[in-house]
Amino acid sequence: MTDFSKCCKDCLAEFDAYHAGTRTEAPPRLTRPALNPGPRCATHWREELKRRRLAAHEKHVQGVYGLKEGEYADLYRFQGGLCALCRRATGASRRLSVDHDHATGAVRGLCCRPCNSLLGHARDDPAFFQRCIAYLNDPPYQQLNRQQNKEPDAMPRLRQADETDPDG
Template sequence: MPSLRTWPVTLWVAPSNRCNQPRSSMPRKVCKDCQPENPYQRPAPHPGPRCATHWRAEQKRRKEAAHASHVAHVYGIGHRDYDHLKDLQGGVCAICQRATGATRRLSVDHDHKTGAVRGLLCRPCNNMLGHGRDSKDFFARAVAYLIAPPACRLTPEADQ
């Protein structure tokens, strides 16, 4: 019996599997949203996958539904109320007037004592209110600090 090294190459055949087949010959799954509706076909109990375009649309729909559900459950306002409040604010954060909520949705600001919704804020403004614990004195001191910072009161004689 000849050794494997002397056998002709044509005697050895690679096992056939899907990896060796060209992509065009592989069966393709059809997007369940792209399929034309057939009135005579029963809906599948577990329909197939989605194409990239429909999957992105589905992810966006799910994300919006989850946000609307969260806002309704925690703050008691519906998705339309959220959108109406955003329109009343001009589509921007109520404090800084810069953040639009395009990248990250505006947070629902509420009074922790009463639970009443006050408006929509960007994350930094909402954190600032939380850090100040909604204290008017805290923000009055912040305004006074901005008007007359302590460093302005330094005199050259104080360093000597």
């Protein structure tokens, strides 16, 4: 006979629900012991920690940014689960940051940490990003070489990893 006092309380609840006829899947196991000092097995404890972290994050964004319950998740889905700027970060290892206008407090979207830091560094100035675009399209070094009428082939470039050094 199983000692139910040492069973995980969530496993026991699943077991009771199964035998009460309210669940249709296979009967849960009652062999998973509850780890000391808590009343849950490792599987259910991981689920409980995940639930608590999600609830704490939800409470934080509600208090700081004024989002209503579920709005963070709605915005995340609306953005396709990606950073609004780089479209690479998914928020899987670190949740996406809530980007907001510091002057008005209005939420703009969800960004990864590097993109949100970039916006902060630029102080939300569109002229900064116009300069970035100009820099990428026509770098100062290329401008200098054009001004000095140098040949494009004479410009130094980074050596590729597969190139061999003729001197050595």
